[in-house]
Amino acid sequence: MDMKIVVLGAGAVGLTIAAKLSRVADVHAVARKRHADAVRERGLLMTGIWGEGAYRFSCSEDLPDAWLDADYYIITAKSTDTEAVCRQFAGAIRGREVVSLQNGIGNEEIIGRFTDRVIGGMIITGFEWRGDASVHVSVEAAPMKLGRFPSGMDDAVGRLADLIGEAGIRVEATGGIRSDLWSKTLYNCALNPLGAVTNVPYGALTDPHAWAIVTAIVREAYQVVEAEGVTLPWETAEAYLEYLRTTQLPATATHHSSMLQDLTLGRRTEIDFLNGAVADLGRRHGIDVPYNTCITELIHFREQL
Ligand SMILES: NC(=O)c1ccc[n+]([C@@H]2O[C@H](COP(=O)([O-])OP(=O)(O)OC[C@H]3O[C@@H](n4cnc5c(N)ncnc54)[C@H](O)[C@@H]3O)[C@@H](O)[C@H]2O)c1
Numbered sequence: 001m002d003m004k005i006v007v008l009g010a011g012a013v014g015l016t017i018a019a020k021l022s023r024v025a026d027v028h029a030v031a032r033k034r035h036a037d038a039v040r041e042r043g044l045l046m047t048g049i050w051g052e053g054a055y056r057f058s059c060s061e062d063l064p065d066a067w068l069d070a071d072y073y074i075i076t077a078k079s080t081d082t083e084a085v086c087r088q089f090a091g092a093i094r095g096r097e098v099v100s101l102q103n104g105i106g107n108e109e110i111i112g113r114f115t116d117r118v119i120g121g122m123i124i125t126g127f128e129w130r131g132d133a134s135v136h137v138s139v140e141a142a143p144m145k146l147g148r149f150p151s152g153m154d155d156a157v158g159r160l161a162d163l164i165g166e167a168g169i170r171v172e173a174t175g176g177i178r179s180d181l182w183s184k185t186l187y188n189c190a191l192n193p194l195g196a197v198t199n200v201p202y203g204a205l206t207d208p209h210a211w212a213i214v215t216a217i218v219r220e221a222y223q224v225v226e227a228e229g230v231t232l233p234w235e236t237a238e239a240y241l242e243y244l245r246t247t248q249l250p251a252t253a254t255h256h257s258s259m260l261q262d263l264t265l266g267r268r269t270e271i272d273f274l275n276g277a278v279a280d281l282g283r284r285h286g287i288d289v290p291y292n293t294c295i296t297e298l299i300h301f302r303e304q305l
């Protein structure tokens with residue numbers, strides 16, 4: 001029998017993952033009405049580096065009873081909606097395998113209040129809306145990572161990674177997912193808010209003035225990660241900055257920060273799960289975090305305009 005997967009809060013990331021998984025599993029996506037209607041009418045339209053085509057799968061605004069026995073629930077809402085999604089589907093996800101495929105620090109902890117089976121996910125691929133239920137997959141800097149949260153590896157993680165791999169998505173299972181979540185968060189903290197306030201593609205942030213700010217944000221965040229007891233693949237902030245400049249940035253140089261789009265559309269941003277989380281944890285550990293505090297306040301100011 002095919003595995004049953006439910007995607008909760010399916011937008012650009014979630015509908016695309018649902019589409020790919022629909023080729024190897026039974027999939028239902030819970031999405032907003034206009035996307036759900038479009039998926040039912042003509043499928044999810046995908047273009048870009050993950051392939052082109054229309055993908056049909058079950059999609060609605062709610063969770064039909066037939067999906068209450070899903071093997072995995074994957075949350076792909078914005079971090080600002082994690083708590084609300086968990087509350088809305090609390091009955092379904094209690095005691096179930098629930099995966100966070102979101103950016104930032106704090107989602108897994110929220111989900112952990114609703115189930116004791118939390119899987120952390122890190123994805124560094126670009127998904128851009130091209131219309132209702134129409135997504136362009138633009139760039140990919142590394143394979144997806146999946147791991148038991150806060151740490152460890154087990155069969156449930158391995159089976160999901162195998163399935164996602166079968167669907168044609170590059171993925172690796174890991175025993176240390178917090179390291180991957182923090183690695184991605186460093187990238188997002190360095191680029192998302194600065195790219196949003198300055199309205200430039202990420203590649204432009206290597207300008208010496210912008211890079212001085214990126215450097216300060218990353219140095220502060222690095223101290224916080226160390227205080228949190230998480231080991232990153234780079235020994236120092238300087239080593240990470242070099243990787244960011246020479247490897248990650250070139251792979252996503254033309255990408256515009258999605259935070260800018262959130263601000264333009266008058267939505268709340270994920271800043272409290274990125275630089276805001278670094279600033280909060282920094283204060284708790286007695287670490288000075290002026291740059292992360294400043295950029296967090298700046299984004300909150302812009303959210304209100
Ligand atoms: N877009 C990218 O390139 C990208 C890449 C990597 C990671 N991420 C991260 O992945 C997460 C999702 O990003 P996204 O770009 O897909 O966001 P998105 O806004 O396109 O998708 C989230 C969707 O969930 C819907 N939603 C929220 N609550 C819901 C509910 N209760 N019921 C039904 N629908 C609900 C929203 O209306 C929205 O359509 C974020 O944490 C983001 O930072 C995004």
Ligand SMILES: CC(C)(CO)[C@@H](O)C(=O)[O-]
Pocket residue numbers: 103123124125126127139141188252255258
């Ligand atoms: C492609 C990407 C790295 C662009 O920032 C995306 O994964 C994101 O927004 O986090």
